[in-house]
Amino acid sequence: DGGITQSPKYLFRKEGQNVTLSCEQNLNHDAMYWYRQDPGQGLRLIYYSQIVNDFQKGDIAEGYSVSREKKESFPLTVTSAQKNPTAFYLCASIGQGNSPLHFGNGTRLTVT
Amino acid sequence: AQSVTQLDSQVPVFEEAPVELRCNYSSSVSVYLFWYVQYPNQGLQLLLKYLSGSTLVKGINGFEAEFNKSQTSFHLRKPSVHISDTAEYFCAVSSYGGSQGNLIFGKGTKLSVKP
Numbered sequence: 001d002g003g004i005t006q007s008p009k010y011l012f013r014k015e016g017q018n019v020t021l022s023c024e025q026n027l028n029h030d031a032m033y034w035y036r037q038d039p040g041q042g043l044r045l046i047y048y049s050q051i052v053n054d055f056q057k058g059d060i061a062e063g064y065s066v067s068r069e070k071k072e073s074f075p076l077t078v079t080s081a082q083k084n085p086t087a088f089y090l091c092a093s094i095g096q097g098n099s100p101l102h103f104g105n106g107t108r109l110t111v112t
Numbered sequence: 113a114q115s116v117t118q119l120d121s122q123v124p125v126f127e128e129a130p131v132e133l134r135c136n137y138s139s140s141v142s143v144y145l146f147w148y149v150q151y152p153n154q155g156l157q158l159l160l161k162y163l164s165g166s167t168l169v170k171g172i173n174g175f176e177a178e179f180n181k182s183q184t185s186f187h188l189r190k191p192s193v194h195i196s197d198t199a200e201y202f203c204a205v206s207s208y209g210g211s212q213g214n215l216i217f218g219k220g221t222k223l224s225v226k227p
Contacts, residue, residue: 004155031213040121042202042217043156090155094213100146101213103155 002027004104006091011109013085021076021107023091032074033101036060037088046089049074078109085111114139116203118218126226127195133188133221135203145186146204146215147177156202162186173197198225 004025013019025032031050035043045058049068063082068074074093078085091104119134137143144163148156160171167179177188186203200222204215 009153033213035217040219042116042219043215044217045214048213092155092213100158100161101156101215103157105155106153108153 004091004093004102006089006104006107009105009107011107013109013111015111016080017111018077018079019085019109019111021078021089021091021109023074023076023104024072025074025091025093025102025104026072027093027095027102028071029093029095029102030071031094032068033092033094034058034064034066034074034076035090035092037090037106043090046076078111085109114143114205114207114216116205116216116218118201118203118221120221121219122222122224124224124226125193128192130191131189131193131197131223133201133203133223135186135188135218137184137186137203137205139184139205139207141207143205143207145177145179146206147171147175147186147188148202148204148217149173150200150202150220152199159188159201193223193225195225195227197223199223 007022033048034046044060047066049055065077090106092101094101115138117136125131146161147159150156160169162169162179170176200220203218
C-alpha cells in the first residue's frame with residue numbers, strides 16, 4: 001500500500017544535539033510538508049517543498065532545516081537553535097488536482 | 113491573513129447522541145475548508161472538505177459539515193456518535209485556488225464519547 005513512513009516513532013535527544021527526522025513517501029507526490037503539533041495548539045507549518053531541490057519556509061521555520069534531494073524523501077533536521085524542540089512532528093504530502101493532504105503517523109521528539 | 117477558531121477545546125457526549133463541533137474562520141479571500149480527525153499517536157485523516165458547490169458536505173464515518181459564508185462557519189455534525197469517534201478533530205482552511213497542503217489549522221477539539 002502507498003503511504004508516508006515517518007521514523008522513528010519516538011526519539012529522545014539531549015539538549016544541544018541536532019536530530020534528523022525521516023519522512024519517506026511512495027505516493028509519487030510532488031509536494032511534501034512538515035508540521036509541528038503541540039498540545040492544544042493545533043498544527044503549524046515548518047517547511048514545505050513543491051518540487052525536488054526546492055523548499056520554502058513555513059510559519060515556524062526558525063531552528064529547523066530540510067532537504068529535498070529525492071522526490072520520495074523530505075528529512076527534517078531539528079537543530080540546537082530550536083528553543084523548544086519537544087513536540088510531535090508530522091510529515092505530509094499531496095498529489096495533483098484536488099487530492100487531499102496525506103499524513104504520516106508522526107514522530108514524537110523529546111529533548112531533555 | 114487567515115485564521116481558524118475552534119470554539120470548544122473539549123466536547124464530552126454520550127454514545128448515540130448527536131454532536132456538533134464548531135469552527136469559524138477569518139479570511140479576506142475565498143477559501144477551501146477541511147475537517148481532519150486524529151486518533152491518539154497517529155497522523156491526521158481527512159473527514160471531509162468544501163471546495164465549491166453544495167454547502168452541505170458529507171464525509172466519512174457519517175460526518176457532515178455545512179459551509180456558511182455569511183457566518184464564516186464550517187461546523188461539523190454527526191447525528192449519532194459511537195465510542196470509536198473519540199478522537200481530536202481539526203478544522204483547517206486554505207486559500208481558494210491555492211495548494212490544499214498549505215493549511216491553517218485550528219487548535220483542535222477533543223471529542224470524548226462516553227458509554
